[in-house]
Amino acid sequence: MHQEDGAREDFTCVFVNPVGQRRADFQHGCDGMFANLRVAAGAEQARALLAREPADLLVLDLERCDLAIDLAALGALVAERAGAPVLVLCPFTNARWVPALMAFGPLDYAIGPLRAQQTRALLAARMRTGFSVAAPGAPTPSETELRTLLAVRSACQQALADADDSGRFAEHLCAALAGWPGVVHAALFQHRDGDLHLEAEQGVEGLHLMALLAHDGRLLHSPLRHAFPGLLAAATGEFTLLDTLDKAGEPALAVRLDTFGARMVVGVPIPGQGPGGPMGSLCLLFGDARAFSPAQLQALDDLAGLAAHGLRMAEVTRENEALLARITHLATTDALTDLANRRHGEGLLEQEIKRARRYRLPLALILFDIDRFSQINDTFGHPVGDLVLRTVADTARALLRSSDVLVRSGGEEFQVIASHTSAIDALKMAEKLRAAIEQVEIPGCDHVTISLGVAQLGEGESGDSMAVRTHAALARAKRAGRNCIELAMS
Template sequence: MSQQDGAPDHASGLYVGGLYVSGLYVNPAGQRRAAFKEACAGLFGQLRVADSAQQAAAYLAREPAGLLVLDLERFELGLDLAALGELVAARGGAPVFVLCPFTNARWLPSLMAFGPIDYAIGPLDAPALRAVLAERLARGFARPAEPTPCETGLHALLALRTASQRALEESDDSLRFAERLCEALAGWPGVVHAAMFHLRDGDLHLEAEQGATRLQLAPLLLRGDKLLHSPLRHAFPGLLAAASGEFTLLDALDKAGEPELAASLRGHGVEMVVGLPIPAQGPGAPRGSLCLLFGQARMFSQAELDAFGDLARLAAFGLRMAEMARENEALVGRVTHLATTDALTHVANRRHGEALLEQEIKRARRYRLPLALIGFDIDRFSNINDTYGHPVGDIALRTVADTAKALLRSSDVLVRSGGEEFLVIAPHTSAIDGLKMAEKLRAAIGQAEIPGCDHLTVSLGVAQLGESESGDSLAVRVNAALARAKRAGRNCVELAMQ
């Protein structure tokens, strides 16, 4: 009797539940596809192989398969998850068997998010693979029983906690973290709107809100910021929890004693509101609150009430992480400033100046633009220190730097390269333009008022970057030109020779 006649032909494959099993195996490596066919083809009435999720989807569109086998070896989680997940989701609960390498078991929860799967951990040699698959086929890959209401509630609670914890990925930004957390809370069954209130700058602000309706809390609360002064702070659980630090549960809107607020909330499908205070780090006022608006009043289980506390503590942790991120960013900025800036004159120090010069040289070469370097130092500066004292010398250095900065363009960089020595990195500047700039600097500094001493002068050297010249070579030519200016009597400008 043939297969078409309806009689089981065990020689051609395993017979399960009155049907021959057809299979589709997916793996990008041809050698693995061939090895699977050799080991397991006898378990199927029909076995097809595909090298990608796209090819597998095309096969399934033409002809369904009783069992989908996903061999994850050689697939990349970051690149292939979405496509393989779509295959799992499209099965609608039909059997999916996953061969997962032990070195990357992160595949399993990621794929389970798309639908039910059965799996085995690899590597498996051919006999072991055949035995495992035969055992699964013999069991028939029975569809799991429908979950009980209790199981459904627990699954929803676990999903809420997982989604909320993922919001911590954005904890370096308090606003983005609040948005992600509210998005997760609004996905909890029964919640039609979720919001976070954050106590910062001395008052309470609506940090973020998410929901399926067009509800916006700011108009209902009669203000968008400084919410501790809202006339509804005694009635709306989100504000009350942030102000008092107590868990607030309004299971009937009329109990708050604000008929207009109750009517507005009902108009957006809200029947119950929960306020969860976000605890502070130690004693003191809360950091704010989480506010959950439900479409209908309900009783909460102990697990759900415990989850409220977990969510509030998670929100506190995320906000603290955001604060630490801002503090670290400010600290890094301060350290960077200290490491790159001269403490006396507040211009770039020598090390930072050398790095900036190399950057400008690369940019000039790439775009074929001129670049000039101007070096100058204060004439007879040691006499100022000896005659008037070092405090006056410090004033002179600051005055010279301030005078030079006032003349330079925003693209120019002033560097203190030594005691009384300075450099000007001038992008988009030729030698002739550099000479003009140097002459303006010489004249302006010569006229500058120096408290506590007479006027001072500077000598300057100018050089334009050569076609294949290094920064060191450019600096050497500038110093040579500066030395010629000194020998020429000081208070003058010299152009460097090529």
């Protein structure tokens, strides 16, 4: 016996793990620590051993265990212990085991991987001081810490007020999470656009996780995605707890985080909708290693659910905005030419008239239509007619200024709302349109021409009156032989 290691002559132990080599390693590493050490491959074998001879300590090594398959059986073992010492050795990559097993009864836990010497030291320390029992109904954090946790939860809930914007929501949520006792830095990662994005981070000045973790600007390609809890939780959907930085097997990462005062990192997956993966993760960096109570673990889970709700609200807001933009586009745009339609054009003309009057600026309206368009449809067919309309629209659009508005006002008729434009300048613009459209070649019908009417807004004139005068000028151009321009009478 090695009494200096904390061994007790009367202390017995049952160790449970499905892998034979791990059972052998535990027996070898803990040789001499117990009066009686037995090993089991699973819950049923352990139950049989305990039925024949009770043990002072049950050690559940969860490496290579499957939460979906083994939880019920291992949880039953915890429940049957009725408060007797249970030590759970949990891999940092799947710390969701801890709160899941706590639901069955009291237990103590340690995060792996642990080397044989570390495991021996851990057991020795526990045997000297006693095993803690964290479970529902067990002692919770201090009243001061509980008040702080409630304040954190309240601040996180207030962040939902900005859930219409995922960036602002993430910033406010991280600021709230930075108030968690012991947290020195908080971050939120989100899956979108085929990669994982760092939406926000708050805490240690100078600590930028993107610079620390990203590879070629992409987090999903990070060589640290297997080691950093925030990335690991977002990728696997598992609660990840790295209570000692060197356990991740990335010494350089551990040194960098230690430089910023981080000693423990927790990654909490943000649940997604349906059977898919997580939406992302919350990542908390603590200034020192600490054990979590069931209440604290539940609070982390609740905050991840709140983050999911906020991100979904932001997504719904984006979808609604995109849908509204699409509906607005359909309601105001001509489907064939992608120009403003007649109703939208009428509204735009009224806006320009108000602006012209307010600032005492000239405003012109050019109305034109395609000569003998019905014959084009009759002779060459409607597909060619549609091509003519699109070609005329594209040609006119290319000639106009960015401030001009081109409208398809109906059939083969178009209009140009030309702000800051006098009648003389509008006539010049109309001539450019007429000449360019006459010269453009259109497959299927060779060339087309247009007739145009031009009017300048009169003093106190309404949009309807201006449109009537412009139509009258266009009618005169048609009577004059087409392919020409007429100026509207005052």
